[in-house]
Amino acid sequence: MLGLLRVLILAPLFRVAFRPTVIGRRNVPRRGPVIIASNHLSFIDSVVLTLLAPRRVAFLAKSEYFTGRGLKGWISRTFFTAVGAIPVDRGAIQAARDSLKRGQQTLEAGHAFAIYPEGTRSRDGRLYKGRTGVGWLATATGAPIVPVALAGTENLQPVGKRWLRRAKVTVKFGNPIWLQDIELPQAQAQVRRALTDAVMGKIHGLSGQELADSYNVPPNKDAIEG
Structure with missing residues (x-):
């Protein structure tokens, strides 16, 4: 029932209200596990992805959204x-590890799962170095990775604002990256790094963002890094 709410009401309503530009939807496999790896500009990014993708995309959200009265x-x-x-739950290194485990379980169940390799939102619009969680998920599950570039979501819901604003939003889904199609090093840790760098290269090619040669530091210690 809730899946129909997304398909029949939420997604069409979003498209009519904001008229987003969506490119490459056919690049997302319709069945089986797939990792959606995107740049990260706004809190609303995960909602935009799952409403505009051709299939339901799972993502992590803080537990407080589910416990209100x-x-x-x-x-x-x-x-x-x-x-x-x-x-x-947010906070602590163990929570970050548990988050990846939840992603692994989602993929092993045959679903799509969204992750932001930068770890937290880019506050200056630059594309930061990717953390290797996306590489870990891909090697642990064998799921293909679809690189995604979001643009304009930082204006759709600016930092600190609760309500959405009218803004031009573009979502580009790139060609899927399959592990067997990439020449990777032998060492497991190097595989995760090389795969993550390949994904970030594809995201950069789609987004055209200025590169930041560093990791993005979350504004507080409670942020979950991907």
């Missing part, structure tokens, strides 16, 4: 469940 809590819980959010 009353009508407001019910609306929040229903909405985030409908768009594919998976509740996860």
Whole structure:
């Protein structure tokens, strides 16, 4: 029922209200596990991805969205469940590891899972160095990776704003990256790094963002890194 809410109401409503440009939807495999690896500009990115992708895309969201009481809590819980959010506790290194495990379980169940290799939102619009969680997920599950470039979502919901604004949003889905199609080193840790760098290269090619030769540092210690 909640899946139909996304397909029949939320996704069409978003398209009509904001008229986003979507490129390459056919690049997303319709069945089987797939990792959606995207740049990260806004809190709303995960919702945009799952509403505009050709299939339901699961993503991690803080558990507080699922535990509220009353009508407001019910609306929040229903909405985030409908768009594919998976509740996860924030904070601590163990929480980050648990997040990757939840992603692995989602992929092994044959679903699509979104991850942001930068780890946290880019506040200056640059594309930061990718963390190797995406490489770990790909090697652990064998799932292909679809690189994605988002543009304009930082204007759709600027930092610190609760409500959406009218903004031009573009989503580009790149060609899937299959492990067997990439020449990778033998050492496992090097494989994750090389694969992550390859994914970030594809995202950069799609987005055209200025590169930052460093990791992005989250604004607080409670952020979950991908």
